[in-house]
Amino acid sequence: MSPDLVRETEAVAILRASLADCEDEALVIDTIEGETSFLEAVDKLLEIIVEADALETGAKAAASAMNARADRFARRAERGRALLEQALTIADLKKVERPAATLSMAARAPRLIVNDESAIPSRFWEAPPPRLNKRGVAEALKAGEPVPGVSLSNAAPTLTVRIN
Numbered sequence: 001m002s003p004d005l006v007r008e009t010e011a012v013a014i015l016r017a018s019l020a021d022c023e024d025e026a027l028v029i030d031t032i033e034g035e036t037s038f039l040e041a042v043d044k045l046l047e048i049i050v051e052a053d054a055l056e057t058g059a060k061a062a063a064s065a066m067n068a069r070a071d072r073f074a075r076r077a078e079r080g081r082a083l084l085e086q087a088l089t090i091a092d093l094k095k096v097e098r099p100a101a102t103l104s105m106a107a108r109a110p111r112l113i114v115n116d117e118s119a120i121p122s123r124f125w126e127a128p129p130p131r132l133n134k135r136g137v138a139e140a141l142k143a144g145e146p147v148p149g150v151s152l153s154n155a156a157p158t159l160t161v162r163i164n
Contacts, residue, residue, distance in 0.1 A: 005044075050163055 088096065088105050095104045114120070141152050 046163075053163070 084103060085105070088094075088103060093105070095102065097103075137147055137150055138152070140147050141150065
């Protein structure tokens with residue numbers, strides 16, 4: 001936030017405190033607008049929000065396109081490796097030296113295949129760490145059920161900006 005905007009915001013807060021007894025909000029806004037460039041600051045912040053939202057949308061679209069491109073390259077390389085492995089296997093070659101790389105076939109480490117989980121001894125099982133179901137606790141509190149050790153906060157005001 002710029003120093004001018006901070007000073008204007010402070011000035012508006014002081015002016016608003018002075019007008020706190022006034023129940024006519026239109027009068028308060030008209031007074032603030034006449035005394036400061038508050039509404040210009042609001043307009044500038046809205047302009048910043050619109051621009052930032054547009055940039056976010058564009059950046060996400062560009063990132064999505066780049067991720068899709070990276071995935072295509074990864075699949076292409078994977079297919080190339082599979083074809084090379086197939087060719088070396090068919091040719092019964094363990095090693096091929098080329099200017100760009102040396103290819104070699106080696107036995108892979110065996111991988112685990114689970115056939116029957118119920119037959120596996122308990123010493124090989126891990127329990128997940130306990131995790132608090134915050135949604136369930138919040139729903140219980142909202143329904144009026146007392147839950148020891150928790151409470152609901154006072155809801156903070158939220159600004160909603162709908163760009164026309």
